[in-house]
Amino acid sequence: MYKLDAAITGWINSLSGNSLLDHALITISNLGVPLLILAVAAQWWTGPERTKTRHILIAAGLTFLIGLGINQVILLFDQRIRPYDAGVTRLLIERSSDPSFPSDHATATFAIAAAFLIHNLPKRGLFFLVAAILVSLSRVYLGTHYISDVMGGALTAIFAAALVKALYKPATGVDRFLTSIL
Template sequence: MNIFDYSIISFFNQFAQRSVQFDQLVLLISDNVLLKGGFILALFCYAWFKEDSFKIVQRNREYILITILASSVGIVGARLLVLSLPFRLRPLHNPEIALQFPLKRDFLEGWSSFPSDHAILFFTLATGLFFVSRILGSIAIAHAIFVISLPRIYLGLHYPTDILAGALIGIGVALLVNRRKISSRITKLPMRLLDKNPSLFYSCFFVVDFEIAEMFNSLRNIAKVIFSLLSSFT
């Protein structure tokens, strides 16, 4: 492990297991769907329905749509990236790190830590929201840092470089897809569906937002069961 990662992890670790209440608070923040995905998507809902001129509303909704779509694809790409890159033990499981973490040693055992899919998802969302509103984007970036990223370092789930890599990927994806030539083409069909059949649009929009809020855990569980069933027949 490099000195950059170790120095930061060591700094945070000096506060670990000193207060049961504080450790439980960090665990709550790190694991609670409402505080993570629920909060950021509430910001998106506010931005979506915020009243303004027709032209600005349409533009902002294009930014929101492309960001939501990019983050959905990005989280799938993040898992593929994690699986394709060399396996990296999480700090929690690394025997070379003589530190004590609040979590049990078997938590997420066998899951590679690099890069952080949480960082990829939430920095994509935060950067995309910045195109809509600097205030909302700043809140979202602060949320991605203090609610999403730092607790995962404190708990030993990620190295700082895992977070930095994920953040850079997420920011890069959001900057790329929010270029006007790209976003207007990709969002053309969803925006047309919104005009012609808003009931169907918002039904689909809800499902996608719900999956983002819970980090696609429902789809992951369904995929695992399907894969297990298919494997039993081979």
């Protein structure tokens, strides 16, 4: 499996070298997560079904945090080296100090998408899904992650979304309190 993972990762990274595309994907990688967080937060005051929307926004935030927390647990057991350290890719951005698997960028962005999709907001969920794919692929393109790292991050996010969906129910006392803020 590693050979296939390295081959796909190397192929995606080999597409780099076009200064315009490189710059665009560096920008997507750097700004993708903060912009998606802003896009989620900005919805707090919009929409006709404000309570339902706010529940989903809180669920997205919880999914984001739980997904990243799960990643930290995984890192206790798996210290995968980065593809640029293994000679698979050429790095286009600064080196990272943490292990490669799973990708926090992928987890963060797919967590938002998964939360919207699992809570039945398909149009918004699809927007966030496209953004998550772009951010995740940018990480492979830039040489900082294997393709399996971003797939692992996506799976962590999906698991976290399912966990939040099962545990954080609408119209509970906690939900009524949180959705009534501001």
